Amino acid sequence: MTAPSTAPASSRGGxxxxxxxxxxxxxxxxxGEKVARRNLFFSVLSEHIGFSIWTLWSVMVLFMGPEYGLTPADKFFIVSMATLVGAIVRxxxxxxxxxxxxxxxxxxxxSMLLIPxxxxxxxMEPGTSFGTFLACAMLAGVGGGNFASSMTNINSFFPLRxxxxALGLNAGGGNIGVPVxxxxxLAVIGASGGPRVLLGIYIPLIIIATVLGALYMDNISSVKNDTGAAKEAVKDAHTWIxxxxxxxxxxxxxxxxxxxGLVLQTQFGRTPxxxxxxxxxxxxxGSLIRPFGGWLADKYGGAKITLWNFVGMGAATGVIISASMSKSLALFTTAFIALFILTGLGNGSTYKMIPGIFQAKAAAMGLEGEEAASYGRRLSGASMGLIGAVGALGGLGINLAFRQSFLSVGSGTGAFVGFLAFYAVCFVVTWAVYLRSQAPAQSQSTAAAETKSQLSYAKV
Known part of the structure; x- marks a missing residue:
């Protein structure tokens, strides 16, 4: 058996x-496993810091008191633009x-994380214009792109089983950059430090992550720039579903x-x-449970876990709406944290579905062995960036919905009603596409073929 070589390719260094x-x-x-785990670890480190920089402005706006001259709507718009750029660059x-x-x-x-x-x-000081803050927040969006490249890279290192x-751990380790x-x-605010202290902590961490990636990670020569896979992924309905x-x-x-944090400040009058x-x-x-969501999907099927997860998200959102209307901070906070946990669980299960879907398609096409595995890797890797980008745009929608809700009714209740309706639609789509029983009116041959496909999708 040939061992993996990290010798430079004939035409490329590294x-x-x-x-x-x-x-x-x-x-x-x-x-293989030893090499894959090493790359996973250092990929998580870089992605983790990328998430921290991407969501940096969710913390920065907490520092920005009346002396900065920004309204709550201004702050929601700042974080919305960071979300938007992070989605696009994926x-x-x-x-x-x-x-x-x-x-x-x-x-x-x-290394690009040093720029924002x-x-x-x-x-970062009072007197700086809103436009300047907005531009800096948009620059921070490059941190959102690290997730897409990291997931695509790690997808190539691990077997389907x-x-x-692996993808849950990679994404969860990156997602933890948000709470970190x-x-x-929180520590900086508690110590009466300014926002520049927070930024100063991350500059050397970015340099360390860059150097460690250079020293300990690998490239895979067989992962070529495959525009064909990208075009196939764009045309495939499952990418958009x-x-x-x-x-x-x-x-x-x-x-x-x-x-x-902004909702707590604006709706419940909490201090920074x-x-x-x-x-x-x-x-x-939500970050810690993401690998568990992937593990559950490995064990029971991603579609089943995703389906029931949307039920839980809908229930938690219903409690949040009730708490918001009754102005119960304790219930609101508890239900919101439960909703976060469910989003993390669903993140793991949905991403597990992606390679499973394209592996099932390969089997339906009659491919077997390495040919089927190669097809699955090509299409799932190409689709992950698109799926991640569109998914991240949901974050933009949420922040714009909150902004409009606070402008219109002075609370986030209206936005949560919209989110509840959306989760209901997600439940229906998951069931209809990946778990629905076959209609009895089908011909025997058609039913047999589609049942085979349906059973494959039920396991994704």
Missing amino acids: RWIEHWDPEDETFWNET VPYTFAVALFGGRNWTIVSA TIAAFIV KKGW VQLVG MSFLYIGTFGSFIGYSFAF LESAYVTFIGPLL
């Missing part, structure tokens, strides 16, 4: 693995892995992560410190 076959159990047990970041190599792009994407951090460090756990930056912000479902899970997670004390709890628990 750490390039020439042979990679994770579906071969002997290869995986002897050499598309090119996905294909950058195949173009430059996973390790090489990790170095580039991690240093820019914010320079301008391990993808739910909020915790660091999963994008829609991911709006419900990850869009909710990132949107609520940006908005939670009081808000910071609880803001981090939901994103932290």
Whole structure:
């Protein structure tokens, strides 16, 4: 069995693995798993800091008191634009892995985090214009792209039977960057430090992540820039169906992560410190449970876990609406944290569905063995960036919905009613596409073929 080589490719420098076959159990047990786990660890580190920088402004706005001259609507708009840019850059970041190599792009994407951090460090003071703050928040959006490139890269390292756990761990470790930056912000506020202290903590961390990625990560030579796979993914209906479902899970997670503190301040009159004390709890628990969502999906099927997860999200949102109308801070906070946990669980289960769907399609096309596995990797890797980008746009929608709700009725209740309706639609779509029983009127041959496909999708 050929061991993975990290010798440079003939035409490109750097750490390039020439042979990679994770579906071969002997290869995986002897050499593959160790290499995959090492790349996973350092990919998580870079992605983790990327998430922290992306959501940095959800903390910065807590520092920005009346002396900054910003209204609550201004603050919601600032964090919305950071969300928007983070969603858009996920598309090119996905294909950058195949173009430059996973390790090489990790170095580039991690070092780019210095730009928004240093820019914010320079301008963060009263008297700075709203437009300048907005531009800096938009620059921070590059941190959102790290997720897409990291997930695409790690998807290539692990076999299908391990993808739910690996992708869940990779994404969960990155998602934890949200509560970590909020915790660091809490410590800074508690110590009466200014926002520049928070920014100063992250600048050396970005440099460390960049250097470690260069030293310990690898590129896989077989992962070529495959425009054909990208075109196929765009044309495939499942890419857009999963994008829609991911709006419900990850869009909710990132949107609520940006908005939670502002909602507590604006609707319940919490101080920055009081808000910071609880803001981090939901994103932290939602991040920690994401790998568990992937594990459950590996065990029981991602579609089933996703379906019932939307039921739970709807129930939690119903409690939030009740608490919002009755002005019960304790119930509101508890239900909101429960909703965060469910978004994390759903994040893990939906992302597990993606490789399973394309593997099922490969089987339906008659492909077998490595040919089927290769097809699944190509299409799932290409679709992940698109799904991640559209899903992240859900965060933009959530923050704009909160902004409009507060402008219209002075609370977030109207926005939550809209979210509840959306989760109901997500439930119906999951059931109808991936779990619905076959209609009895079908012909026997058609029913047999579609039942085979349906059973495959039920396991994704």
